Amino acid sequence: MPLAFKQTILACVDGSTYSEAVRDFGVLFAKTTQTPLTLFNTIENPKTGGNTDLSGNITLGGRDDLLDALVEEERAKSKVMIDFGREMLERLKEGVEEGVEVASLQRHGSLYENVQDLEAQTRMLILGLSGQDHEGQERVVGEQVEEVIRSLHVPILLVNAPFKEPRKVMIAYDGSKSAKKALETVAQTPLLKAVERHIVCVESSIKKAQETLESAKPLMAGVEGKVHFVALEGEAVESLLGYQAKENMELIAMGAFSHNRLRDKLFGSFTAKMIARAGVPLLLLR
Incomplete structure (x- = not known):
């Protein structure tokens, strides 16, 4: 699915701690640059096998049944993630003040691959980072965020606190x-x-x-x-x-x-x- 705008502030949200702050910074920079805002959610492939019992011997005849069960489990998890993402995007859009042009976008795949694909249309990228639970504790930066920071040539705002x-x-x-x-x-x-x-x-x-x-x-x-x-x-x-x-x-x-x-x-x-x-x-x- 393409972006709705030729140039946009791309605010990546996943429903975690700083998603609202990511949106609010997106609104701020959308206003100061007079650029539309896109709230972006990625749906990564769910890990299968979390609930399915794989113990015991698998008979030749039972292998197809097991594969069908794994496929169905993955489909169910993916649907839950899609529905959650859509509801979150709608809720965050409702909090955007009038006068700011805003769209939402949901895609499958990794964050890194998606933002790299959208780079040409992105004026600024906004990402949320995990918070610090204790004073002095260093923040852990995920591998995908590392790749994004290292590879993209647009301004990147890393949000690690409330707006x-x-x-x-x-x-x-x-x-x-x-x-x-x-x-x-x-x-x-x-x-x-x-x-x-x-x-x-x-x-x-x-x-x-x-x-x-x-x-x-x-x-x-x-x-x-x-x-x-x-x-x-x-x-x-x-x-x-x-x-x-x-x-x-x-x-x-x-x-x-x-x-x-x-x-x-x-x-x-x-x-x-x-x-x-x-x-x-x-x-x-x-």
Whole structure:
């Protein structure tokens, strides 16, 4: 099934903890970019065999009966998931304020395969992440979400907290190509037009951080609203998250990791550590 719009904010919902927050962020960015919103639900193939008794010897004549039972079980599970998804999409659509053009879409298959197929029509992707049950506990990022982040070339918002409209955003900056690109995106697009921006650089010394920030200042020339350039020293993740908490930033924006497909390198990356530990939504930009 194709998307209803040529360009859309694609908000992926599955009925879990942050589905309403994903929708609400979708509404916010749909309004700021004047782009339609699509609430998207995927139906993955259910795992068969959960309820069927496979114990004992299977006779030659009973094999077909068993296969029929497994097929019927899978069909029943799939129907339940489809019905649940449709009801959820309708409920979430009802909560979208008037004036926002919204559609819903349900597809079979994996999240990664579907969003990759829809990338050309997606202006921004919004995903919910599992929450943190205890303070200091790192968030586990699923393999499909990893693939989505690594492969797509659109802004991706990772939602890990209830919706709160951003008033201040921290933009992590290290002078790299991806950081400069992220800053250009923030400066040139209406995604974060009305917020107070804090461009934060962490280096081994304050002097070095200040020098790195010099390359950021021309990129933000002419940007509306308050812009602060902040130099910090220390370990990058600790320092950035400490500043975010101290200044009550509602959103973190940063460049995403590269296309390296090695899982161990991904999980050793700065981006992965920020995803695992941040307590506010992250906007990943390329």
